[in-house]
Amino acid sequence: IESCIRGQFGRIVDFHESIDSTNLRARRLAEEGAGSETLVAADAQEAGRGRRGRSWVSPPGKNIFMSLILRPDILPAKASMLTLVAALAVRDGIESVAGLSPVIKWPNDIVSNGKKLCGILTEMSAELEGIHYVVVGIGINVNLEEFPLEVRDMATSLFLETGGKVVRSQLIAAVLEAFEHYYEEFISQGDLSRLISVYNKNMVNAGKEVRILEPSGEYKGRALGINEKGELLVEMPDGEVRHVISGEVSVRGI
Ligand code: BTN
Secondary structure (H helix, E strand, O other): OHHHOOOOOOOEEEEEEEEOOHHHHHHHHHHOOOOOOEEEEEEEEOOOEOHHHOEOOOOOOOOEEEEEEEOOOOOHHHOHHHHHHHHHHHHHHHHHHHOOOOEEEOOOEEEEOOEEEEEEEEEEEEOOOOEEEEEEEEEEOOOOOOOOHHHOOOEOOHHHHHOOOOOHHHHHHHHHHHHHHHHHHHHHOOOOHHHHHHHHHHEOOOOOEEEEEEOOEEEEEEEEEEOOOOOEEEEOOOOOEEEEOOOOOEEEEO
16 A cells, blocks of 8 residues: 555555454554554455444455544544545545546535445544544445345445546545645635535535435435535525535435
């Protein structure tokens, strides 16, 4: 992997044939002081984790499992944007290496033909005043030919979508390069309007009817796009615009 890396992320690769979860490993390394030059990657995970306590299909030899350690000097309230930035980077990486143009399902699923190609799990250690570290875990279904029955109608891989195999280290390098570009833009500029418009352009939900499932109940509206905090703006039938925060909700197309 290291020989493909061109930028600052992933200059040091902590690679494992098999590990519990690259996110757990990255959190342990971050606690010991590792910085964003360290990329944790694994060929397989024994306890790959998804959002909302789900597990993540992580067999050996086929897919990408990696976690980035970030130490951004921003307020914790702004950190959800990092996951959206990572989603943009994965989308671009896939487009340049596999020649497929998938869409982003807010907040951070990369989807092709309605099925999931990539999931992102962001975990943060922070206090009110600042962030200790953020771990952005990225799982990309690359060369897997067949998924377990339980997830077959929800999950897909680059191989299943294009019929071609991809060299995983090349895709990792392309994603990291795109990530660095968007990350710099996010960290350094007060004005996020360009990032927001690139995201909205690639978001499958934009302009569509969505059903929002919150712990407190369910409602329908039209997704307008994201704001500078990464929240999804949903217009209700009466014109009221609600701000949906990721992590608490599930978004369904109608
Ligand atoms: C989701 O539920 O969509 C998020 C899935 C995130 C999976 C990746 S694979 C690499 C990293 N390590 C983990 O245990 N999870 C993330």
